[in-house]
Amino acid sequence: MTHNPLALQIQTLPDNPGVYQYYDKDEKLLYVGKAKNLKKRVSSYFNKVHDNARTNVMVRKIVTIKHIVVLSESDALLLENNMIKNLQPRFNVMLKDDKTYPWICIKKEAFPRIFSTRKMIRDGSEYFGPYTSFKTIYTILDMIKELYPLRTCNYDLTDSNIESGKFKVCLEYHIGNCKGPCEGYESRENYEKHVDMIREILKGNFGTSLKDFKKQMQEYASEMQFEKAQYIKNKMEVLENYQSRSIVANPKLTNVDVFSIVSDEGAAYVNYMQIAHGSVIRSHTLELKKKLDETDEELLELGIVEIMERFELRPKEVIVPFAVDLGEKIKVTVPQLGDKKQILELSVRNAKYYRMEQLKQIQIVDPDRHTNRIMAQMQKDLRLPEEPRHIECFDNSNIQGTNPVSACVVFKDGKASKKDYRHFNIKTVDGPNDFASMEEVVHRRYRRLLDENQPLPQLIIIDGGKGQLSAALKSLELLGLRGKISILGIAKRLEELFYPDDPVPLYLDKKSETLKIIQQLRNEAHRFGITHHRDKRSKGALKTSMESIPGVGEKTMTELIKHFKSVKRLKLASEPEIAAIVGNSRAQKIIAFYQSEKAGS
Known part of the structure; x- marks a missing residue:
């Protein structure tokens, strides 16, 4: 029995959110797309003729499908955006470098400003996001403005400039949107305290803010101002659904390479993730067949060297699950928590999914090999x-x-x-x-x-x-x-x-x-x-009924059980229901017997 390699790849795709990549026979990238469900989305390309001739041409060229599994639709959207810009596939709409998703920036300056931006400047400022929902970013900035009034001007608010009276408060101060730090009306300490609160909100820790909103909503409701109460409620819902940080686009991760490994009795799977400018731009999993009883440490080192040669990598830092020897020039990081740990977990997740897909394919194509592997694994595990x-x-x-x-x-x-x-x-x-x-x-x-x-x-x-x-x-x-x-x-x-x-x-x-x-x-x-x-209990009850009901024989009872499915349901049946099967005379005897039995118990 022969199997279509492409159909096999589609059949074993996971039902998870992620990004898929189509390659032609020369391993050239044709297309990158995002999906809420990888299997359903990719399958949809191959089960119909498309109205768009360009799409039909692309589908005919596809030989290999690769994918990266992520945690959410939002991450899939960001990853797709990053990969299209970096890899520029032939059939994708080209994205300009400056057209990227916005971040929220806490500017590194005296009395920091907080604003949305599409450009990331590495000057020590903090960036949160990126955000795929503009509704979320506007809600957060509006909420910050209401809860913690901050300046919007770009004055250089050094202590000497403030003391010399160089600046005057503007309209924002007079309408209550700013507390006037430019004239010294607000202390640096108080302003920084507000910035700390905002930083917690942007990290996703907004319990205090939600409490304030709830109080505000209840006050509006008690004053019969239901429209205002609904407005506050909508903001709370956006906040509760807000995800503070994306793994696939994270400014705290600069140019690093991530490697992870999962293994079983017969093979090891080494996943590689390339992070450039804070974003995942590539994922590749390498399968290594075991010859002897090699350790994961040996196999990971071997896999890293192979991948470095294949992609011509010269990394300054690699993130790995355990210590490996890659020479003195490469910094090896084994993260315990934080952003680096999260990206390592994403790499492990992709290695596991790749392994599962390979095993499913073996199960379909070579069931004997699949059985042999399972048996060897059970022997070892038990x-x-x-x-x-x-x-x-x-x-x-x-x-x-x-x-x-x-x-x-x-x-x-x-x-x-x-x-x-x-x-x-x-x-x-x-x-x-x-x-x-x-x-x-x-x-x-x-x-x-x-x-x-x-x-x-x-x-x-x-x-x-x-x-x-x-x-x-x-x-x-x-x-x-x-x-x-x-x-x-x-x-x-x-x-x-x-x-x-x-x-x-x-x-x-x-x-x-x-x-x-x-x-x-x-x-x-x-x-x-x-x-x-259950069968034995039913037979026992049936036998008891057959032997006990005067004037009702085995044939009658068998017919009734066939209709009512059990003695229990027969006992609950009405006289007309039983009479419809065996006639009035026997129905009366059966009802009388079960009633007397009930009275006796």
């Missing part, structure tokens, strides 16, 4: 002596005192083998005793497999934790199988796996494929056991 090609999971946690049953489900090569599932009706245990029941069913299951010379599993999973694991072990010991089959128990919290003679549980990564397969086994065992338990 510390098993061999690959768990045949796993059996037991569950009797659904027993509640009546009709005790237990379920055994079987997975082969990581997939359910339903023909091998087995139910067990508990025979030797009186009352609800989970431990004794587990001991019985494990003994019966493997006694039979041994007697019939059937293959034994490499792994047994017991749903129920330490107590039930001990019960199962007793049976394996009696059969001489302890130590020949690996066995582990799952506690109620799925992350805890217990091994015989080991008081410390094993915790698996919540996103690991091994844990996902164990979850599937446990859920399937629970479902299979519950279904049998």
